[in-house]
Amino acid sequence: MYYFKPIVTPVGELKLVASDSGLAGILWENDDPKRTRFLPQTRDDDHPILIETERQLSEYFTGARCCFELPLDFVGTEFQKKVWQALVAIPFGETRSYSQIAREI
Template sequence: MTLSSKTVPSPVGELTLVASGEGLVAILWENDDPGRVRLGEVVDDPEHPILIAAARQLGEYFAGERTAFDLPLDFRGTDFQKAVWAALLTIPFGETRSYADIARAIGRPSACRAVGAANGRNPISIVAPCHRVVGTNGSLTGFAGGLDAKRLLLGLESGPLLV
């Protein structure tokens, strides 16, 4: 199945939005690792209604006018990955959780490393807020968009930037 894409500017760099007929499939970073999210065939389709809605809602988020997204999502991954990504959607705006918190939330308290790997493969960054996952001690850890983007997103949501 062919997916549709649209590229939009943002404060964290150019983002490529990807959708199916069912929902948003991915938000890819400007310098994303091509192997991080496997998509198959993608064609430029800036008039796709889900991509138009996603671009509008991301613009509102970056303008400080939106704290939650209302988009159909089409997660593609293993059952474990989908459980982790679903848990990301429960992290409130302006709050963070640790990898251990997510592991406990999905009923797999010893799976912190696997949670970290699934978090790193989250295809729908920002909307499924993997940037809200931090180390147990509150430190910023790896992020597909880079730590500067993670700082910016967390700062946008909670005020002063984290170290």
């Protein structure tokens, strides 16, 4: 089961999506949730993971945070999960090329 909470940010409205295990996704305002694996979804503005995600994003947008400390619920193939784990390990302010990520995984 997935829960969602819409939030307003400096980059537009976002839809936070989480399971009880962690944050599963962040969708842009006009993203079609049917294109994701996060179905079905129930709105829950009081879900603790969604509340914490909103708080940390607010801190990020004000410049008070550069690293996120959230449980993540990766939904995908084993290969996709390896890629996402490599991506979240990139330090703030640094970049990696596709070939660098490929070598890491």
